[in-house]
Amino acid sequence: MLKRGIIGAAVLFLVGAATYACFYIAPEERTMGPIQKIFYFHAASAWAGLTAFSVCFVANIVYVLRRSQASDWIGVSAAEVGLVFTTVVLITGPIWAHPVWGIWWTWDARLTSTFVLWLLYISYLLLRTMLEEPDRRALLSAIFGIFAFLDVPLVFGAIRWWRTQHPQPVIMGGPGSGLEPTMRKVFFFTVLAMHALMLLLLSERYRLEKMRGEFQELRREAEVQ
């Protein structure tokens, strides 16, 4: 309990420091002005969300191959956490877009593929609520999760392969792209903080799923009695 508290406090400190760095250390962007500060929160949340979906994907593959309960628990936990981060991306994106583009939303490749990703993982979680039998639920959702992950490379590549309203990549974007050095440091620090937050939420959600497994085990025992 104490260990969890210390880890939680450390993550909060990291996230607080990253927010401070976004506002007080990173220089103001010349064209957009202060509204560009949303970029650090928006893009770092997107990266952490995609990492969570990658964890879900690996756990789903492991479940299909080995049928281990822990990988099912990791899969559902990572899907839920990834969905939370993607929700933040879909909220902060339009708030940033409106003053800069003059519109809240457009159906370009990046925005659409991200919205589809969000819908796919909502479907993944809904599918799990519809299946009663634990092994069948775990297997079918793992197979669905593997297919849902196919959208992740599309989200990543959308701004690289097609012309979009969404800005072109500033990280791993090839020649001509990039961030001012201080902005870059602040961005990677924010990415680190958001990944720490993602791992914290993932471990909390995993504990809940493990408890649910224990509950189902006890309920089966009670039914036998």
Add this chain to the structure above:
Amino acid sequence: MKNFDSIFAAYLLGWGVFFVFYLTVAKRGSELRGEIERLKETLNRGK
């Protein structure tokens, strides 16, 4: 600060989502813990 309301809204809503999620996980956990305790008691009484 220009566009302060948009920046404030983005950070507030974003952190709000994380906070609400954390609260729901904690709430679901405490409810489940209660049910586990009740089931354990029922099982112990049955033995």
